[in-house]
Amino acid sequence: MTSAGGSKMRMIAGAFLALFAFGVAAPASAQDRYSAIVMDARTNEVLLEDQADEARFPASLTKMMTLYMLFEAIERGDLTLETRLTASRNAARQPPSRLGLACSRRRGCDSITVDQAIRALAVQSANDVAVMVAERLGGTEARFSANMTARAREIGMTHTRFANASGLPDTRHQTTARDMATLSQALWHDFPQYYHYFQTPS
Numbered sequence: 001m002t003s004a005g006g007s008k009m010r011m012i013a014g015a016f017l018a019l020f021a022f023g024v025a026a027p028a029s030a031q032d033r034y035s036a037i038v039m040d041a042r043t044n045e046v047l048l049e050d051q052a053d054e055a056r057f058p059a060s061l062t063k064m065m066t067l068y069m070l071f072e073a074i075e076r077g078d079l080t081l082e083t084r085l086t087a088s089r090n091a092a093r094q095p096p097s098r099l100g101l102a103c104s105r106r107r108g109c110d111s112i113t114v115d116q117a118i119r120a121l122a123v124q125s126a127n128d129v130a131v132m133v134a135e136r137l138g139g140t141e142a143r144f145s146a147n148m149t150a151r152a153r154e155i156g157m158t159h160t161r162f163a164n165a166s167g168l169p170d171t172r173h174q175t176t177a178r179d180m181a182t183l184s185q186a187l188w189h190d191f192p193q194y195y196h197y198f199q200t201p202s
Contacts, residue, residue: 026194035177041188052177053159060097060125061175062167064183065148067121070133071191072151074114078134078137081115087132090141094127095167101128122197127166141165152179 012081035056040049046052074077087101087109099120103109111119117133120126131141138144148162157179163170188195 002037021058024072034099037069037177037181039181039185044185049177052181054177055159055174056172057169058160058167058175058180058190060167062156062165062173063121063125063130064180064187065152065162065164066130066133067118067194067197068183068187068191069137069144069148069151070118071194072101073137075191079114081113081118083114083134084111085114086111087128088135090134091128091131094131095168096127097125098128099124099126101132118197119200123202125202127168130166132165152183156182169172192200 008040035051035054036049037046039046070079074081080109087103089109091102092101092103092109099108099112101112112129120129121133134141134144138147144162145162148165149160152160152162157175160175160179161172163173167173
């Protein structure tokens, strides 16, 4: 790849952290419905911002933090990409978008590898997989969510609180565009070896 091509790819990768739009439950006006921030991924220069520090609901962008926690667990040696994760009945009951994990008395509960879980989160935004990961890493989704919030503060996300691992609606669940850009940058810088997952087309 040429130098120009490499620079282009870095900017494309930077688009991962460049622009975020968040819906809120009852915005005062259409203009208040969104927040945005555009940053140069290499220099951290903010090129554009619009209500970047206003509280917003992150929806499925929440799974970026779930993945951050999962990547940390892999790096600590708690899991490998081949480790199998088993769904609980609670995970299997999550609403779409979902992978379709099942849990029954006769067949038992489905399991997938950590590698498959990462792909399901990054590509399909699977809520059932998010809960399965949360329960494996935190014991319960509530405890994992508290751990997510604490870790988010440590990496500089000062206005974020996570109430679940998937981004399903919860009034306690909020962030800002600036905080999500901080998380995106942390994912890119801290775990470059896993960045290819975010380029998976399907």
